[in-house]
Amino acid sequence: MKYLFFIFLFSFLNSQENYLVKIGNNEIFTPEFLNIYNKNRTDNDSLINSNEIDEYLDLFINFKLKVIEAESLGMDTLPSFKKELAGYRNQLSKSYLNDTKVTKGLLQEAYDRMKYEINASHILVSIDPTSSPEDTLKALRKINKIKNEFMNGVSFEKLASKYSDDPSVSKNDGNLGFFSALRMLYSFESAAYNTPIGQVSDPVRTSYGYHLLKVNDKRKTRGDVKVAHIMIVNDKKSKSDTLAKEKIFEIYSLLSEGEDFSDLAKKYSDDKKSGSRGGELDWFGVTNKVNMYETFSNASFDLVNIGDISKPIKTPAGWHIIKLLQKKDLPPYSEIESTLKSRIEKDSRSQKSRNALVKRCKDFYDFREFKKYLKTFYDLESEKILKAKGPQELLSKNDKKLFSLTYNDKIKNFTQNDFLVFLMNFKNSFRNKENSSTIIDELYRMFIEQSIINFENNNLESRYSEFAMLMDEYHDGILLFDLMNEMVWSKAVNDTVGLNSFYSSLITTNPSSNFFHPERVVIKVYETYDEKTHKKLIKQFNRGYDDEYLISRFNKDSNLNLKIYEEVIPLVESAKIKETYNDSSKYYFNIKKDTLKKSIKELDLIKGLVISEYQNLLEKEWLSTLKEKYKIYVNYDILKLIKENKINQINQESNNEEIKIPEFFGTFSNAYKKAVKTLGSSKKTYFKWKGNTYTTE
Numbered sequence: 020m021k022y023l024f025f026i027f028l029f030s031f032l033n034s035q036e037n038y039l040v041k042i043g044n045n046e047i048f049t050p051e052f053l054n055i056y057n058k059n060r061t062d063n064d065s066l067i068n069s070n071e072i073d074e075y076l077d078l079f080i081n082f083k084l085k086v087i088e089a090e091s092l093g094m095d096t097l098p099s100f101k102k103e104l105a106g107y108r109n110q111l112s113k114s115y116l117n118d119t120k121v122t123k124g125l126l127q128e129a130y131d132r133m134k135y136e137i138n139a140s141h142i143l144v145s146i147d148p149t150s151s152p153e154d155t156l157k158a159l160r161k162i163n164k165i166k167n168e169f170m171n172g173v174s175f176e177k178l179a180s181k182y183s184d185d186p187s188v189s190k191n192d193g194n195l196g197f198f199s200a201l202r203m204l205y206s207f208e209s210a211a212y213n214t215p216i217g218q219v220s221d222p223v224r225t226s227y228g229y230h231l232l233k234v235n236d237k238r239k240t241r242g243d244v245k246v247a248h249i250m251i252v253n254d255k256k257s258k259s260d261t262l263a264k265e266k267i268f269e270i271y272s273l274l275s276e277g278e279d280f281s282d283l284a285k286k287y288s289d290d291k292k293s294g295s296r297g298g299e300l301d302w303f304g305v306t307n308k309v310n311m312y313e314t315f316s317n318a319s320f321d322l323v324n325i326g327d328i329s330k331p332i333k334t335p336a337g338w339h340i341i342k343l344l345q346k347k348d349l350p351p352y353s354e355i356e357s358t359l360k361s362r363i364e365k366d367s368r369s370q371k372s373r374n375a376l377v378k379r380c381k382d383f384y385d386f387r388e389f390k391k392y393l394k395t396f397y398d399l400e401s402e403k404i405l406k407a408k409g410p411q412e413l414l415s416k417n418d419k420k421l422f423s424l425t426y427n428d429k430i431k432n433f434t435q436n437d438f439l440v441f442l443m444n445f446k447n448s449f450r451n452k453e454n455s456s457t458i459i460d461e462l463y464r465m466f467i468e469q470s471i472i473n474f475e476n477n478n479l480e481s482r483y484s485e486f487a488m489l490m491d492e493y494h495d496g497i498l499l500f501d502l503m504n505e506m507v508w509s510k511a512v513n514d515t516v517g518l519n520s521f522y523s524s525l526i527t528t529n530p531s532s533n534f535f536h537p538e539r540v541v542i543k544v545y546e547t548y549d550e551k552t553h554k555k556l557i558k559q560f561n562r563g564y565d566d567e568y569l570i571s572r573f574n575k576d577s578n579l580n581l582k583i584y585e586e587v588i589p590l591v592e593s594a595k596i597k598e599t600y601n602d603s604s605k606y607y608f609n610i611k612k613d614t615l616k617k618s619i620k621e622l623d624l625i626k627g628l629v630i631s632e633y634q635n636l637l638e639k640e641w642l643s644t645l646k647e648k649y650k651i652y653v654n655y656d657i658l659k660l661i662k663e664n665k666i667n668q669i670n671q672e673s674n675n676e677e678i679k680i681p682e683f684f685g686t687f688s689n690a691y692k693k694a695v696k697t698l699g700s701s702k703k704t705y706f707k708w709k710g711n712t713y714t715t716e
């Protein structure tokens with residue numbers, strides 16, 4: 020309801036008679052004004068408050084005046100402006116360049132998996148991602164043979180030692196220990212979480228090759244932990260841990276005798292980075308992508324109470340003593356959703372969301388493929404590709420299109436030469452490779468994906484009205500800031516002469532108490548720290564001794580016994596002054612010394628306030644100049660309809676006819692596609708099909 024005007028946006032947006040405001044030659048229509056009006060409202064009422072409209076319209080006109088002036092000065096053509104706007108667009112486009120439904124599912128799946136940790140062993144048959152189909156089939160047959168041996172009773176550990184290409188197998192028999200979500204490649208992780216305890220998965224393909232997984236155990240997540248440690252590394256030459264062990268146990272004895280952990284870490288730890296912080300390490304656990312040795316991790320989580328200290332433990336890095344600083348459980352989903360999203364964007368599972376986006380875009384943009392023309396690339400020799408200094412050496416004169424995309428009845432062709440330019444960025448992939456056809460297939464898949472996503476990115480403004488309006492807001496906001504900074508904010512700060520002149524005029528024309536000192540009283544304060552000294556001080560003062568004598572007498576043993584200083588306080592407070600009183604174990608004795616009349620505050624004391632007032636003046640004068648430069652016309656007939664909440668009559672008033680929602684024909688799918696292409700995609704944009712009204716979202 021709040022954005023009701025969108026229903027009518029397409030029917031009067033370009034109507035010349037329906038502008039709300041005209042500034043110079045720039046016509047501004049009702050939707051743009053109402054968009055900003057609704058965004059700045061503090062209430063949730065769906066009806067327009069007529070009392071607010073005039074005030075908002077004045078602010079809106081002032082805003083647009085500044086933006087139009089910035090554009091006339093060419094500020095929107097500056098490289099710095101374009102760079103900043105492009106940065107905003109890049110951030111905003113991310114939420115449009117993925118499949119929202121798939122991404123949401125991936126987030127929830129990752130969070131649900133993070134509630135548990137899996138202990139698994141694996142066997143790897145390594146194979147390059149660009150290996151030939153023959154080599155890939157050979158590796159698949161090998162991994163299936165290994166699984167058959169396991170099913171026939173051979174232990175997984177023996178099979179891992181015998182067959183696995185993972186270099187760590189000699190130390191762990193294939194056991195990877197416990198891990199949680201977002202620690203392994205997505206396909207590997209999925210196999211681990213989907214395989215029951217004690218069973219072996221089907222072969223899993225990753226960029227490393229084929230894997231068999233055996234799930235050994237599953238437990239609830241232990242959350243996150245923050246610890247400090249003292250580490251003594253093994254001797255690098257002899258690789259012996261004898262001396263390190265002796266040192267760590269000696270430090271442990273010192274801790275047992277009550278010495279401070281932080282001090283010992285700073286003094287003795289070989290981990291100098293953490294040692295300088297008393298041994299403190301970063302958080303690690305389920306939500307933090309920090310890998311620790313399993314023995315270290317287990318010892319850390321085994322500590323129960325804050326401040327507990329472990330016995331010395333050994334890891335491949337050396338010997339450690341660990342102190343527990345903090346522990347926390349897995350946070351609620353809402354607290355880590357943004358962090359999860361960031362991690363998933365960098366994780367292999369993000370490909371799932373891209374695949375869904377590409378599939379959706381292929382349908383929408385009527386993807387047509389002519390794959391027969393890819394044969395030209397299969398005929399290229401790897402050596403020729405490697406030696407080519409640029410795509411021009413491989414370009415075909417008879418350029419053929421490989422696929423096309425269509426939007427708004429315009430066809431965009433992607434040709435063999437386009438693919439060659441893309442391929443040259445990866446020409447080193449063909450080094451010493453005989454299976455160039457496999458590489459070409461993978462690069463062609465990447466080329467299609469990148470081309471479609473770029474095509475979608477380039478059309479975001481025309482496809483999504485919300486995106487276009489946000490980009491307009493960013494555009495105007497950056498221009499407004501830059502020009503205001505130049506004409507008002509920085510000018511007021513840097514114009515020393517103007518500021519001093521304004522200050523002089525301000526204090527003669529503005530009686531505000533902000534710029535003047537009130538009548539004040541100067542008092543002298545005698546401060547002591549105990550009652551006995553205080554009483555002695557009063558006696559000595561009453562006998563007529565001066566300050567110099569009092570200081571020399573009372574501060575003979577310590578300079579802290581007596582302190583004498585002056586204070587300036589408002590006149591209204593002087594009546595509350597007690598000659599002698601105590602406060603927070605301090606004793607005071609005051610005398611009234613002088614009365615100060617009302618006076619002007621020095622500029623240095625109120626510079627911030629004066630600058631603010633000067634900025635207001637500069638802006639007011641500047642706006643007056645702009646209003647003389649650009650003639651402003653307000654369409655009061657339209658304004659009256661807005662105030663009366665009769666937006667649906669705006670088009671009727673100018674055209675004297677019913678508002679018409681565009682109608683599309685054919686199948687619903689074709690009608691929908693044509694509507695989106697014509698009107699843009701939005702839950703607030705409408706079209707008709709067979710007598711019924713639908714949105715284009």
